[in-house]
Amino acid sequence: MKQGIFTIQSNENIALNVYKMVLTGDTGAITAPGQFVDIMLEGYFLRRPISVCDCVDGKLTLIYKVVGKGTEAMAGLEAEQKLDLLTGLGNGYDLTACRNHALLIGGGVGVPPLYMMARELREMGKEVSVILGFNKAKEIFYQKEFEALGAHTYVATADGSVGTKGFVTDVMNSVDIPYDYFYCCGPEPMLKAVYNASKTGGQFSFEERMGCGFGACMGCSCKTKYGNKRICKDGPVLTKEEIIW
Amino acid sequence: MVNANTKVCLSGLELDNPVIPASGTFGYGYEFAELYDINVLGTFSFKGTTREPRFGNPTPRIAECREGMINAVGLQNPGVEKVISEELPKLAKCFNKKVIANVSGFSIDEYMYTCERLDAQEQVGLIEVNISCPNVHGGGMSFGTQPEMAARVTKAVKSVTKKPVYIKLTPNVTDIASIAKACEEAGADGISLINTLMGMRIDLNRKKPVIANTMGGFSGPAIFPVALRCVWQVYNAVNIPVIGMGGVSCAEDVIEMMLAGATAVETGAINLVDPYASKKIVEDLPRVMEKYHITNLSDIIGGAHS
Numbered sequence: 001m002k003q004g005i006f007t008i009q010s011n012e013n014i015a016l017n018v019y020k021m022v023l024t025g026d027t028g029a030i031t032a033p034g035q036f037v038d039i040m041l042e043g044y045f046l047r048r049p050i051s052v053c054d055c056v057d058g059k060l061t062l063i064y065k066v067v068g069k070g071t072e073a074m075a076g077l078e079a080e081q082k083l084d085l086l087t088g089l090g091n092g093y094d095l096t097a098c099r100n101h102a103l104l105i106g107g108g109v110g111v112p113p114l115y116m117m118a119r120e121l122r123e124m125g126k127e128v129s130v131i132l133g134f135n136k137a138k139e140i141f142y143q144k145e146f147e148a149l150g151a152h153t154y155v156a157t158a159d160g161s162v163g164t165k166g167f168v169t170d171v172m173n174s175v176d177i178p179y180d181y182f183y184c185c186g187p188e189p190m191l192k193a194v195y196n197a198s199k200t201g202g203q204f205s206f207e208e209r210m211g212c213g214f215g216a217c218m219g220c221s222c223k224t225k226y227g228n229k230r231i232c233k234d235g236p237v238l239t240k241e242e243i244i245w
Numbered sequence: 246m247v248n249a250n251t252k253v254c255l256s257g258l259e260l261d262n263p264v265i266p267a268s269g270t271f272g273y274g275y276e277f278a279e280l281y282d283i284n285v286l287g288t289f290s291f292k293g294t295t296r297e298p299r300f301g302n303p304t305p306r307i308a309e310c311r312e313g314m315i316n317a318v319g320l321q322n323p324g325v326e327k328v329i330s331e332e333l334p335k336l337a338k339c340f341n342k343k344v345i346a347n348v349s350g351f352s353i354d355e356y357m358y359t360c361e362r363l364d365a366q367e368q369v370g371l372i373e374v375n376i377s378c379p380n381v382h383g384g385g386m387s388f389g390t391q392p393e394m395a396a397r398v399t400k401a402v403k404s405v406t407k408k409p410v411y412i413k414l415t416p417n418v419t420d421i422a423s424i425a426k427a428c429e430e431a432g433a434d435g436i437s438l439i440n441t442l443m444g445m446r447i448d449l450n451r452k453k454p455v456i457a458n459t460m461g462g463f464s465g466p467a468i469f470p471v472a473l474r475c476v477w478q479v480y481n482a483v484n485i486p487v488i489g490m491g492g493v494s495c496a497e498d499v500i501e502m503m504l505a506g507a508t509a510v511e512t513g514a515i516n517l518v519d520p521y522a523s524k525k526i527v528e529d530l531p532r533v534m535e536k537y538h539i540t541n542l543s544d545i546i547g548g549a550h551s
Contacts, residue, residue: 001279001280001520003280003519003520003521040518040519044309045309045310045311045312045313045314045465045466045514045518046307046309046314046517046518047518070309086520208304208305209304209305209306209307209308209455210307211307211314211316211517212516212517212518212520214276214520215272215276216270216271216272216276216277216516216517216520217269217270217307217316217318217517218269218272218292218301218318218321219304219306219307219316219318220304220307221300221301221304221318221321222304223300228300228321233276
C-alpha cells in the first residue's frame with residue numbers, strides 16, 4: 001500500500017452513469033489486476049474504493065459507476081485536479097492459476113478489473129475469452145477494447161438489445177468455450193450463478209462496504225472455509241474452493 | 246520547538262507523547278507498520294479482545310456520515326489465546342514499546358480471564374477494559390451503563406491483574422461522571438473515554454437501515470465536542486488519570502483534550518481515512534505547542550478548569 005497524490009488527466013462519461021478517469025502518479029504499489037485504490041473526496045469522510053481498470057507506466061485508469069453522492073462528486077472532477085489515493089490495496093487475481101485458456105466473466109462495473117487482467121494474460125501468451133454482462137445496450141463499455149487485445153469477446157444483455165439475451169451464465173451454458181480456469185467480477189448474485197455454472201477452478205472478486213480499505217477496521221469481513229477474511233486486505237479476490245455462500 | 250516536552254505518564258507507564266491510536270482503528274499495529282515506524286507513537290490500544298474468537302456482526306457494518314462514520318463490527322477478534330500466540334509476536338517485530346491491551350467480555354468471569362491472561366504478557370503496559378461497546382448484546386455496553394455494574398467489573402478485573410487498569414466508558418448514559426466515580430471507588434487506575442455514540446443511517450434506495458445490525462457506533466470529527474465535554478465532566482469527578490478520545494484528528498484537538506483533563510489522547514476514525522494521521526499528529530505537536538506557548542505538555546492537563 002502507498003499513499004500518493006495523483007493528477008487527473010481525463011474524466012469522461014463512457015456509458016449510462018459510467019465514467020472513465022485516467023490519472024497519473026506513483027503506481028508502484030499496484031502489483032496485480034483485481035486490486036483497488038481508495039480515493040479521498042473533499043466533503044466526504046470515508047474514501048471511495050474503486051477497482052483498477054488498467055495501470056501502465058504511472059498511468060492509472062479507473063472506470064466507475066455513479067451510484068451515490070460521492071461518485072457523483074467524482075464525475076464532476078476535471079483534468080488537472082489532484083486526488084489523494086491509497087494504491088495497491090487488496091490481493092488481486094492470481095494469473096498463474098490459468099494454464100492455457102482463461103475465461104473472464106464480468107457484470108456491469110465488475111468489468112473494469114478484467115481489462116488489465118486480459119491484457120496481462122495476453123502478454124503471457126494465454127488464450128482469453130471474455131463474457132461481459134450488462135442490463136441494456138446503453139450500459140455497454142469496453143467491448144472493442146477487449147476485442148483489440150485479441151480476446152474472444154461475448155456480450156449478454158438482460159433485455160436482449162445486444163448479444164445473447166439474458167445473463168453471463170446464459171453464454172456460459174450455450175457457447176462451448178474450452179477454458180481451463182476462470183476469473184469473475186460482478187454483483188454477488190452473478191458471482192453465485194457463475195459459481196454454479198462453472199466447470200473448473202476459478203477466482204471471484206467480492207464487494208463490501210469498507211471503512212478503511214487496508215485491513216485495520218474489520219468492517220468488511222466475511223467467512224470462508226479457511227477462516228475469517230477481510231474483503232479489503234485478504235480479498236477482494238477469493239478462490240472458488242474457499243467461498244461459503 | 247527544540248524544547249517542546251511531549252512526555253506524559255499514565256499510572257507509571259511513561260509515554261514519549263500522548264498520542265495513542267484507539268482500539269478498533271489500528272488492528273494489531275502491523276498494517277500501519279508497513280507504512281511507517283509506529284514507534285513514533287506514544288503507544289496504541291490494540292483491537293478489542295475477548296476470551297473466545299468472534300466473527301462479529303453481519304455485514305454491511307460500516308456507514309458514512311458527515312464528518313464521521315458508523316461501525317457495527319461487533320468485536321471481531323481471534324480470541325485471547327491467538328492474540329497471545331500470533332498477534333503479539335508479530336507486533337514485537339515492529340513495536341518495541343508497551344502496548345495497551347483492550348479487553349471486552351460478556352460476563353464478569355470472561356473479563357477476569359482475558360485480563361489475567363493479557364496482564365501476564367510482557368508487551369502489555371496497561372489494560373483498557375471496554376465496558377462500552379454499543380455493538381454487542383448481553384455484554385459490552387450493558388456493563389457500562391450503571392455505576393454498580395461498572396464497579397463490579399472493575400473490582401473483579403483489579404483482583405486478577407497487576408498492571409494499571411483503565412475502564413473505557415460509553416457516552417450513551419445520563420451521567421457519565423457517576424459511572425467514572427464508581428469505577429474509581431472500585432479501584433480503577435484510570436478512565437478512558439469516550440466510546441462511540443449510538444447512531445444509524447437509512448439507505449434511500451433500499452429504504453432500509455444501511456447497517457445490517459440497524460444501529461452502530463458513531464465516531465469521527467463530528468463527535469469531538471461531545472467527547473471533550475465528557476472528558477471535562479469526568480476530570481471534575483475523579484482523581485485518577487483520564488485518556489480522552491472521540492473525534493480527535495489533529496494536534497490542536499490533542500491539546501484541547503488535555504486542557505479539558507486528559508493525560509493522554511486516543512485517535513480513532515481518522516486513522517481509517519488517513520493511515521498516517523497519528524504520525525502526523527505526533528510530528529505536528531511541537532509546532533502547535535510552540536504556537537500556544539506550551540513547553541511541557543503534561544503541565545496543561547486539566548488546565549482549562551482553573
